[in-house]
Amino acid sequence: MGLRRVTALTKKNVKMFTRQPAVLFLLLLFPIIVTATFGLAFGGMGEGGVTNFDVGLLNLDTATTDAQWAGNFEGNLTELDGITVLHYEANETGQAELLQGNLDAFIVIPEGFGDSCTSYWNSPFNGSSWTNTTVELYVDSGSMIASSAVPPLVQQIILTTMFGSEATTLDLPVDMGSPSMVEASTFSQWDFMAPGIFAFASIFMIMIVAQSLTMERDGGLLKRLGTTPLKSHEFMLSQVIAYMVIAVIQVLLVFTTSYAIGYRPATDVSGLAFAFAILLAFSLVNVGFGLIAATISKSAEIASGVSFIFIMPQMFLGTFMPLGGGAEIVGQFMPSNYVTNALTTIFLRGAPVSTLSIWIDLALVFAIGMVVLLVGIVLFRRYGTR
Amino acid sequence: MSSTITEHAIKIENLTKRFEEVTAVDRLSLEIGWGELFGLLGPNGAGKSTVINILSTLLEPSEGVAAVADHDVVFDADAVREMIGVCPQEPAFYEHLTGRENIELFGDLHDVPRDVLKERVENMLEKIGMVEDADRRAGQYSGGMIRRVSTVMALINDPRVALLDEPTVAMDPVSKRAVWDFIRELKSNGKAIILTTHYMEEAEELCDRVGIIDQGKLIALGTPTELMLQHNAENLEEVFIKLTGKQLREAV
Ligand SMILES: Nc1ncnc2c1ncn2[C@@H]1O[C@H](COP(=O)(O)OP(=O)(O)OP(=O)(O)O)[C@@H](O)[C@H]1O
Numbered sequence: 001m002g003l004r005r006v007t008a009l010t011k012k013n014v015k016m017f018t019r020q021p022a023v024l025f026l027l028l029l030f031p032i033i034v035t036a037t038f039g040l041a042f043g044g045m046g047e048g049g050v051t052n053f054d055v056g057l058l059n060l061d062t063a064t065t066d067a068q069w070a071g072n073f074e075g076n077l078t079e080l081d082g083i084t085v086l087h088y089e090a091n092e093t094g095q096a097e098l099l100q101g102n103l104d105a106f107i108v109i110p111e112g113f114g115d116s117c118t119s120y121w122n123s124p125f126n127g128s129s130w131t132n133t134t135v136e137l138y139v140d141s142g143s144m145i146a147s148s149a150v151p152p153l154v155q156q157i158i159l160t161t162m163f164g165s166e167a168t169t170l171d172l173p174v175d176m177g178s179p180s181m182v183e184a185s186t187f188s189q190w191d192f193m194a195p196g197i198f199a200f201a202s203i204f205m206i207m208i209v210a211q212s213l214t215m216e217r218d219g220g221l222l223k224r225l226g227t228t229p230l231k232s233h234e235f236m237l238s239q240v241i242a243y244m245v246i247a248v249i250q251v252l253l254v255f256t257t258s259y260a261i262g263y264r265p266a267t268d269v270s271g272l273a274f275a276f277a278i279l280l281a282f283s284l285v286n287v288g289f290g291l292i293a294a295t296i297s298k299s300a301e302i303a304s305g306v307s308f309i310f311i312m313p314q315m316f317l318g319t320f321m322p323l324g325g326g327a328e329i330v331g332q333f334m335p336s337n338y339v340t341n342a343l344t345t346i347f348l349r350g351a352p353v354s355t356l357s358i359w360i361d362l363a364l365v366f367a368i369g370m371v372v373l374l375v376g377i378v379l380f381r382r383y384g385t386r
Numbered sequence: 387m388s389s390t391i392t393e394h395a396i397k398i399e400n401l402t403k404r405f406e407e408v409t410a411v412d413r414l415s416l417e418i419g420w421g422e423l424f425g426l427l428g429p430n431g432a433g434k435s436t437v438i439n440i441l442s443t444l445l446e447p448s449e450g451v452a453a454v455a456d457h458d459v460v461f462d463a464d465a466v467r468e469m470i471g472v473c474p475q476e477p478a479f480y481e482h483l484t485g486r487e488n489i490e491l492f493g494d495l496h497d498v499p500r501d502v503l504k505e506r507v508e509n510m511l512e513k514i515g516m517v518e519d520a521d522r523r524a525g526q527y528s529g530g531m532i533r534r535v536s537t538v539m540a541l542i543n544d545p546r547v548a549l550l551d552e553p554t555v556a557m558d559p560v561s562k563r564a565v566w567d568f569i570r571e572l573k574s575n576g577k578a579i580i581l582t583t584h585y586m587e588e589a590e591e592l593c594d595r596v597g598i599i600d601q602g603k604l605i606a607l608g609t610p611t612e613l614m615l616q617h618n619a620e621n622l623e624e625v626f627i628k629l630t631g632k633q634l635r636e637a638v
């Protein structure tokens with residue numbers, strides 16, 4: 001192993017990156033821009049700020065003797081932190097506001113709501129004597145957070161209204177803890193996206209690897225290097241090292257950027273270290289795919305197009321795009337998916353680094369990275385150098 | 387010195403290289419000694435670069451053998467690469483590195499001791515008149531400047547066998563002289579040099595022996611004077627015309 005040759009070529013590669021504005025942009029500026037724009041666009045930033053929900057309320061239970069039940073419900077709802085109650089006189093106006101996105105949710109207290117509550121308390125153990133009513137809840141289907149956070153909140157209000165504020169401490173055989181999703185109301189959309197964005201930011205490395213290798217080949221440089229004592233494993237090693245250096249800088253920049261715009265993942269230093277490790281492992285995958293793209297590309301121009309064969313599926317089926325149905329199954333084959341998954345577990349779910357599943361993810365990404373890299377090296381050495 | 391141990395610097399025997407349709411080199415045999423400067427002449431497509439590429443371990447022969455200092459270019463390629471300095475016909479270089487960085491990179495690849503490398507780079511840059519431009523990006527160089535740098539890249543390891551494919555093409559007379567001086571110096575140090583060229587005056591002035599090839603076949607071999615006498619010609623160009631009935635160099 002010629003350490004000096006590897007070092008010289010690694011230095012050469014790093015110089016090539018830093019001296020080409022377009023390459024520097026794609027490797028360093030692009031990840032920063034992606035992080036910053038997505039973060040600012042989708043983040044209700046400000047540390048731990050409680051998301052506020054505008055909830056419309058229509059009370060149809062006015063012509064009753066038990067008006068205090070509906071009143072209680074309204075009171076409990078108004079008292080809740082992060083909920084602004086807006087009163088409506090008609091169903092249509094409330095629905096219209098909801099459709100226009102001016103409300104996060106719209107609640108209709110039905111006629112006979114009070115009677116219904118009273119009928120329960122008259123004979124709590126005789127279900128057949130109750131008069132049933134339904135509180136209608138409409139949520140803004142355009143808001144992921146509202147549709148997941150509001151229903152359990154309303155559920156809780158109904159309970160408190162029926163059983164009083166001690167509802168949860170009431171001595172019942174079946175206990176209902178406060179719904180965990182209530183906590184999720186402090187998350188912004190960015191929190192859900194960030195893990196995917198981190199994985200996404202480094203995917204374009206594939207293109208740079210493919211382009212720079214095809215350029216070296218087209219310029220006759222690979223041949224010229226082939227007349228020197230340089231061994232091909234030394235050449236490959238220098239490539240991998242140079243891109244790992246870039247990957248480290250990429251991860252640092254992306255984390256710093258997201259921190260600067262107010263992102264505070266639910267983790268500690270060990271979690272960050274883990275995230276670093278899995279993103280580096282992911283870079284191995286990208287370098288490998290870059291080598292494969294270079295092998296099958298006849299020129300540097302073609303290489304950028306061919307890279308997208310490897311970039312697109314990983315991007316759409318494994319990062320911040322929501323998946324469903326068939327896409328989810330195909331996504332299982334995308335290394336980026338495991339990166340996103342692990343990052344979600346530590347950053348969003350707040351799981352400790354000792355969690356087994358993230359280590360399985362890391363092992364998978366690393367294993368896939370080594371395999372793709374080796375395949376890439378073998379293919380490139382065999383078919384890509386001339 | 388070990389260079390005296392092996393009899394031939396370069397030995398080519400019955401060398402044949404076929405591509406799909408053409409036979410680029412056709413049963414070529416040649417022996418080149420240490421301290422010899424050998425010129426390979428021939429028209430476009432004669433097979434000159436193919437011979438150089440086989441000796442540089444980039445191409446494998448279809449038939450026959452080639453060896454550099456008794457090391458087979460196929461089976462002992464690593465040993466050959468330790469010994470050669472190659473200047474390809476198309477100068478390959480990193481355009482985002484400076485001229486100096488390109489040269490130093492090849493010195494590093496050949497493991498030239500650092501202090502020697504530093505001194506040698508300065509020395510050679512000065513000889514080819516590239517000191518002032520050495521720290522500019524090579525991508526901005528003119529064609530002749532690139533060729534000068536490319537030649538230095540090939541010779542930075544002080545190779546025992548230099549394989550130079552048209553090293554002086556597109557160079558102005560001063561640079562050409564500078565490269566010739568390099569080559570003579572190598573020769574006087576007992577190194578072997580193969581040089582391909584289209585310039586007859588270059589071959590006549592520089593080469594100890596020349597081989598003329600046409601369509602992959604060696605059609606004449608000897609010192610320039612021998613060949614001119616033998617064919618009753620004023621210069622090598624005339625020799626070639628007499629041998630093949632065609633012009634050596636296409637009118638430019
Ligand atoms: N990789 C290749 N594939 C197919 N044919 C090739 C290849 N390389 C060279 N040839 C053919 O081999 C023949 C000899 O080519 P070569 O480059 O050796 O000629 P040359 O003497 O160096 O010519 P020039 O003076 O133009 O440099 C040509 O007909 C060329 O087309």
Ligand SMILES: [Mg+2]
Nearest residue numbers: 434435436475
């Ligand atoms: Mg040629």
